[in-house]
Amino acid sequence: MSEAVVRAGVIVISHLLRQELEKKKYKKKRLWIRSWISRRDKYGASSTLLEELKHEDSTAYRNILKMNGAQFDTLLQMIDSLIKKEDTQMRMAIPSKIKLEITLRYLATGDSFKSLQYLFRVSECTISVFLPDVLTAISQVLEPFIKVPATADEWGKIKDTFFHRWNFPMCCGAIDGKHVIIIKRPPGSGSSFYNYKKTYSVILFAMVDGDYCFTYIDIGANGRASDSAIFRDSTLNIALENNTLGVIIGDDAFPLRTNLLKPYSKTGLNNYEMIFNYRLSRARRVVENAFGILFFLPPQAVDQEDFNNGNIIPGEWREHVNNLETINRMGSNSYKRAAEDDRSSLAKYF
Numbered sequence: 001m002s003e004a005v006v007r008a009g010v011i012v013i014s015h016l017l018r019q020e021l022e023k024k025k026y027k028k029k030r031l032w033i034r035s036w037i038s039r040r041d042k043y044g045a046s047s048t049l050l051e052e053l054k055h056e057d058s059t060a061y062r063n064i065l066k067m068n069g070a071q072f073d074t075l076l077q078m079i080d081s082l083i084k085k086e087d088t089q090m091r092m093a094i095p096s097k098i099k100l101e102i103t104l105r106y107l108a109t110g111d112s113f114k115s116l117q118y119l120f121r122v123s124e125c126t127i128s129v130f131l132p133d134v135l136t137a138i139s140q141v142l143e144p145f146i147k148v149p150a151t152a153d154e155w156g157k158i159k160d161t162f163f164h165r166w167n168f169p170m171c172c173g174a175i176d177g178k179h180v181i182i183i184k185r186p187p188g189s190g191s192s193f194y195n196y197k198k199t200y201s202v203i204l205f206a207m208v209d210g211d212y213c214f215t216y217i218d219i220g221a222n223g224r225a226s227d228s229a230i231f232r233d234s235t236l237n238i239a240l241e242n243n244t245l246g247v248i249i250g251d252d253a254f255p256l257r258t259n260l261l262k263p264y265s266k267t268g269l270n271n272y273e274m275i276f277n278y279r280l281s282r283a284r285r286v287v288e289n290a291f292g293i294l295f296f297l298p299p300q301a302v303d304q305e306d307f308n309n310g311n312i313i314p315g316e317w318r319e320h321v322n323n324l325e326t327i328n329r330m331g332s333n334s335y336k337r338a339a340e341d342d343r344s345s346l347a348k349y350f
């Protein structure tokens with residue numbers, strides 16, 4: 001190959017390399033924010049869909065965020081100072097209103113961050129950053145609303161409500177647990193959160209008073225755990241063992257004790273036992289309805305009773321809640337003779 005050809009090749013290659021370097025030098029910089037996200041204030045769900053529903057269709061608005069417009073405004077006012085960020089020269093901060101809307105939608109549906117990104121026009125990485133802060137703020141401001149009674153007078157009012165409204169004496173609360181379905185298995189948890197419904201879940205264990213108000217909650221136990229096991233390890237059980245409460249009621253998943261009553265589960269019940277089961281079921285229904293109210297509350301939402309025949313008319317919430325599963329009994333719930341004697345005495349009283 002002649003020297004002239006080699007020289008020509010070197011010149012051509014040098015020219016091509018120079019062109020590539022020039023292209024990289026003047027390459028357009030990546031946008032700080034994607035253009036379609038920057039139109040959030042005009043086209044995002046917060047400014048369009050939710051505003052329309054809030055003023056035109058309150059039921060649909062509640063279905064999306066699981067609370068009405070007035071409740072949303074109240075909660076926003078309570079947490080605004082805790083989640084609000086200042087604007088900078090580089091970008092505008094996400095408004096507290098949008099943060100709360102995204103958080104409530106996430107809690108209501110378990111939507112992925114990517115899905116929420118397209119709905120609200122907020123990047124999924126931004127959502128992953130502010131979501132824990134909003135959840136912490138909600139927990140902080142709402143903590144006073146779930147308060148375990150601390151005085152004898154407060155417990156006495158609960159007992160009076162159960163006696164006069166639900167015809168069950170000396171009752172301090174009704175307890176139950178529900179599976180809350182989670183989308184993915186927690187990392188490193190193995191099969192601990194895998195329940196009998198073949199889904200992954202955590203358990204919400206709670207006690208409710210006669211007015212459907214939660215007086216005690218324990219959430220986070222793995223889905224394989226039973227009601228009785230969660231109750232055994234709870235601070236509520238410690239209080240009962242120290243005789244600081246009266247009697248509480250539960251379903252057949254719980255152990256029968258002198259301070260924890262459950263229905264008769266055998267066949268061939270006598271009249272005393274059938275009446276006892278009816279009274280206990282009637283009083284215990286408040287905790288099941290309270291769980292339903294968490295997710296669905298239109299007119300006729302809670303269970304009703306037909307006073308002509310004593311039959312229970314299921315509330316509408318039971319037709320709409322699909323991510324709260326009842327916890328089955330796991331293992332035996334043996335009990336002492338004293339507990340059975342107490343239940344029999346109450347059955348005869350009824």
